[in-house]
Amino acid sequence: MMSKVVLYKTNHMYYFQEGSFRPSKKYPEYIFSEISDSENFVYDAIREAFRMMGLDSEHYGMEEWNPLSEFIESGDTVLIKPNMVMHINTSGEGEECLYTQPSVVAPVVDYVVKALNGRGKIIVADAPMQACDFDKLIKDSGYDKLMDFYKKNINNISIELKDMRGIRSVRQNGLYVYQENSNQKGIVVQLNEDSEFAGLSEKQISAMRITDYDPDILNRHHNADIHEYAISEDVLNADVIINMPKCKMHRKAGITAALKNCVGACTRKEYLPHHTNGALLDENNGGDAYKSKSLFRDAENFLLDWRNRLLQTQHRRKAAWLLNQLCRIDRVLARHLGNEKYSEGSWYGNNTISKTITDLNKIIFYADNKGNLRDKKVRKYLIVADMIIVGDKEGPLAPSAVPIGLIGVGDNPVTFDEVIATLYGARMEYMHAINQARRICNGKYPLVGENDVAEIVSNESKWDGKRWHEILSDEKLPVTPCSSWKEAFY
Numbered sequence: 001m002m003s004k005v006v007l008y009k010t011n012h013m014y015y016f017q018e019g020s021f022r023p024s025k026k027y028p029e030y031i032f033s034e035i036s037d038s039e040n041f042v043y044d045a046i047r048e049a050f051r052m053m054g055l056d057s058e059h060y061g062m063e064e065w066n067p068l069s070e071f072i073e074s075g076d077t078v079l080i081k082p083n084m085v086m087h088i089n090t091s092g093e094g095e096e097c098l099y100t101q102p103s104v105v106a107p108v109v110d111y112v113v114k115a116l117n118g119r120g121k122i123i124v125a126d127a128p129m130q131a132c133d134f135d136k137l138i139k140d141s142g143y144d145k146l147m148d149f150y151k152k153n154i155n156n157i158s159i160e161l162k163d164m165r166g167i168r169s170v171r172q173n174g175l176y177v178y179q180e181n182s183n184q185k186g187i188v189v190q191l192n193e194d195s196e197f198a199g200l201s202e203k204q205i206s207a208m209r210i211t212d213y214d215p216d217i218l219n220r221h222h223n224a225d226i227h228e229y230a231i232s233e234d235v236l237n238a239d240v241i242i243n244m245p246k247c248k249m250h251r252k253a254g255i256t257a258a259l260k261n262c263v264g265a266c267t268r269k270e271y272l273p274h275h276t277n278g279a280l281l282d283e284n285n286g287g288d289a290y291k292s293k294s295l296f297r298d299a300e301n302f303l304l305d306w307r308n309r310l311l312q313t314q315h316r317r318k319a320a321w322l323l324n325q326l327c328r329i330d331r332v333l334a335r336h337l338g339n340e341k342y343s344e345g346s347w348y349g350n351n352t353i354s355k356t357i358t359d360l361n362k363i364i365f366y367a368d369n370k371g372n373l374r375d376k377k378v379r380k381y382l383i384v385a386d387m388i389i390v391g392d393k394e395g396p397l398a399p400s401a402v403p404i405g406l407i408g409v410g411d412n413p414v415t416f417d418e419v420i421a422t423l424y425g426a427r428m429e430y431m432h433a434i435n436q437a438r439r440i441c442n443g444k445y446p447l448v449g450e451n452d453v454a455e456i457v458s459n460e461s462k463w464d465g466k467r468w469h470e471i472l473s474d475e476k477l478p479v480t481p482c483s484s485w486k487e488a489f490y
Contacts, residue, residue: 002452002453002454002455003410003411003412003415003416003448003452003453003454003455004053004054004410004411004454004455004457005408005409005410005415005416005419005454005455005456005457006049006052006053006407006408006409006410006456006457006458007406007407007408007419007423007456007457007458007460007463008045008048008049008052008406008407008408008409008458008459009405009406009458009459009460010041010042010044010045010388010405010406010407011405012041012405013388013389013403013404013405014041014388014389014403015042015096015101015103015104015388015389016036016038016040016041016042016043016103017103017142018036018038019036019145019149020034020106020145020146020148020149021036021040021042021043021102021103021106021107021142021145021146021149022034022035022036022040022043022106022149023035023036023040023043023044023047023107024036024037024038024039024040024043024044025044027047028061028062028063028065029059029062029063029064029065029066029114030110031110031113031114032110032153034149034153040103042101042103042104042107042388042407043103043106043107045388045407046104046107046108046384046407047107048459049384049407049408049409050067050068050111050409051067052409052457052458052459053067053409053457055067055068055069055070056069056070066111066114066115067111068111068112068114068115068382069115071115071240071242071380071381071382072112072115072116072120072239072240072380073115073239074115074116074117074118074119074120075116075119075120076116076120076121076239076240077120077121077122077123077237077238077239077240078112078116078120078121078122078123078238078239078240078241078242079123079125079234079235079238079240079241079242080105080108080109080112080122080123080124080125080242080244081125081126081235081241081242081243081244081261081262081264081265082099082100082105082124082126082244082245082246082386083099083100083126083244083245083246083256083261083264083386084099084100084126084128084132084134084137084264085098085099085128085129085132085246085264085396085397086098086099086128086129086131086132086137086396086397087128087132087133087134087136087137087140088133089397089398089399090397090398091393091394091398091399091400093399093400093401094401095137095140095141096388096389096401097246097248097389097390097391097399097400097401097402098246098248098391098396098397098399099128099137099141099246100244100245100246100386101141101246101386101388102141102142102143102145102146103142104244104384104386104388104407105124105143105146105244106146108242108244108384109122109124109146109150109159112242113150113154113157116157118155118156118157119156119157120157120158121157121158121159121160122150122157122158122159122160123159123160123161123162123234123238124143124147124159124160124161124162125160125161125162125163125164125232125234126163126164126264127163127164127165127166127184127232127263127264127265127266127267127269128163128165128264129397130165130167130168130169130176130178130212130269131168131169131170131171131176132168134163134165134168138161143161144161147159147161162184162234163181163183163184164184164232164234164235164264164265164266164267165181165184165267165269166180166181166184166185166186166230166267166268167179167180167181167267167268167269167270168181169212173321174321174324175311175317175320175321175324176212176311176312178311178312184232184267185232185233185267186230186231186232186233186266186267186268187230187231187232187233187236187370187371188228188229188230188231188371189228189229189230189231189236189363189367189371189373190226190227190228190371191227191228191229191359191362191363191373192225192226192227192228194362194373194444194445195222195227195355195359196354196355196356196358196359196436196440197222197227197273197355197359198227202223202224203285204276204286204287205219205222205223205224206219206223207276207277207278207285207287208222208273208275208276208277208352209273209274209275209276209277209289209301209304209305209344209345210269210270210272210273210274210275211274211275211304211344212308213269213270213308213312214270214308214309214311214312214313215305215308215309216309216313217270217312217313218270218271218272218273221270221271222271222273227359228271229266229271229272229359229360229363230266230267230268230271231265231266231267231360231363231367231371232265232266232267233369235265235364236367236368236369236370236371237369238379239379239380240379240380240381240382241364241379241380241381241382242381242382242383242384243258243261243262243381243382243383243384243413244261244383244384244385244386245257245258245260245261245383245385245386246385246386246390246391247385247386247387247390247391247408247420247424248390248391248392248395248396248399249391249392249393249394249395249396249399249424249479249480249481249482249485250395250396250482251346251347251394251395251396251482251484251485252274252275252345252346252350252353253350253353253354253357253432253433254348254421254426254430254431254432254433254481254482254485254488255417255420255421255424255426255431256395256396257385257413257416257417257420257421258383258385258410258413258416258417258420259357259358259361259413259414259417259433259434259437260357260433262357262360262361262364262413263356263357263360265360265363265364266360272356273352273353273355273356274344274345274350274352274353274356275287275288275289275344275345275346275350275352275353276288276289276345276352277289277301278301279291279292279293279294279297279340280292280349281293288345288349288350288351288352289301289342289343289344289345289350290340290342290343290347290349291340291342291347291349292339292340293340294334294338294339294340295338296330296331296333296334296337296338296340297334297338297340297343299330300327300330300331300334300343300344303323303324303326303327303330304327304344306323307320307323307324307327308320310323331343341484342484346482346484347484347485348430348484348485348487348488350432351432351436353432353433354432354433354435354436355436357433357436357437358433358436358437358440358447361413361437361447362445362447364379364381365377365378365379365381365445365447366378366445373445381411381412381413382409382410382411383408383409383410383411383412383413383416384407384408384409385406385407385408385409385410385416385420386407387404387405387406387407387408388403388404388405388406388407389401389402389403389404390402390404390406390477390479392479392480392481393480393481393482393483394482394483395482400480402477402478402479404477404479408420410454412447412448412452412454413437413447414434414437414438414447414448414452415448415452415453415454415468416454417431417433417434417437418431418434418453418454418468419454419456419468419471421434421468422468422469422471422476423471423476423477424476424477424479424481424489425473425476425477425479425481425489425490426481426488426489426490427488427489427490428468428469430485430487430488431488453467453468453469454467454468455467456468462475463475473490476490
């Protein structure tokens with residue numbers, strides 16, 4: 001079956017912010033009594049996108065309309081996975097372009113409740129950045145009010161809002177202090193020879209890194225014999241996953257949409273290779289942290305490795321602080337005296353994080369509740385993307401706000417991301433995560449069919465009926481890539 005991507009465009013490019021995010025119309029299928037006095041255009045957009053997706057089309061307009069019934073059965077556990085990356089946008093342009101807004105999540109939960117028909121479990125959860133103040137995000141955004149509404153108005157259906165991180169951190173004197181989150185349990189899923197990293201040389205694997213974590217921990221989970229990830233029990237126990245990305249530019253992956261949002265399924269970020277130390281153009285020690293050989297960037301790698309070891313594992317904060325200062329000096333020298341502007345894999349040549357993203361999507365679809373990979377997909381899956389206000393420029397942590405007024409719905413992360421990347425003006429040959437995921441279409445754990453290219457269904461005639469490669473340059477969105485990814489965008 002060919003995929004479909006719905007792009008519903010509303011002229012109201014702002015979020016509904018009142019109370020528990022109720023609709024302003026008493027729709028025939030609506031199961032609650034509370035109605036908003038103010039017009040809720042976001043709720044209307046989600047509802048219309050589900051209609052355009054053709055969900056339960058025979059009952060549309062009736063009390064019986066149950067759009068998520070083909071994904072959800074009574075008694076299921078449904079994981080709703082927004083992108084809650086960080087509690088504050090360091091660009092100063094507000095958080096509406098930073099994380100998935102609760103006004104977008106609310107109608108999705110409403111239709112999940114209806115599909116569960118009085119029995120089941122709903123978990124709204126993410127594993128944001130280690131330094132995210134989760135409680136502040138929940139309070140400032142209104143997620144707390146949303147959860148309060150459901151706890152008061154649904155019976156026999158459990159609903160929880162969870163922080164899936166196994167480790168968190170707080171910043172003190174410019175350095176992180178790591179804290180274990182004992183409330184979150186992860187299951188280690190081993191891909192080993194089925195990982196996208198299988199077959200790489202030991203030298204390449206030992207050079208893989210994730211910023212701000214002890215590299216020795218990463219190397220214990222990715223080496224010549226093992227490639228494994230710590231995945232939240234809540235993810236693996238889910239019968240259905242509703243992936244709700246906030247579409248943004250991303251300094252390590254180019255864009256973040258459906259594929260990249262699955263990184264938040266991990267309890268331990270130390271298991272996640274993000275880049276490989278070394279220069280892409282160095283034949284003897286090739287990596288993808290930066291483009292050309294650079295003594296300054298090599299020194300930065302060395303200092304960061306030892307800072308992270310001292311900080312996270314050896315708990316020698318004074319020594320870590322000193323190395324951090326040396327690293328800051330090195331970065332200043334690199335900017336003024338060096339010829340390499342990229343570092344830490346934050347550029348269009350990064351092809352490490354694409355392998356991590358592909359591995360995680362295999363797990364999302366094929367790993368059972370024990371973490372064992374099965375021959376067939378084990379859970380149902382839907383994408384509902386928040387694109388009312390998107391983030392461009394220096395995402396994912398410092399995006400600029402661009403009002404777009406879109407809700408995106410899809411059923412496959414590869415075909416969905418192909419459409420979004422194209423709308424963002426990406427050159428597809430540089431979208432490594434999308435290409436990596438499509439490359440395994442004939443492999444053991446395919447994420448997309450070889451000939452599956454989604455048809456766009458939209459109320460915008462310029463997109464309706466097209467495939468991603470048929471979108472014209474003047475039909476793309478007015479967004480700007482990260483400064484280190486400009487070469488990868490038109």
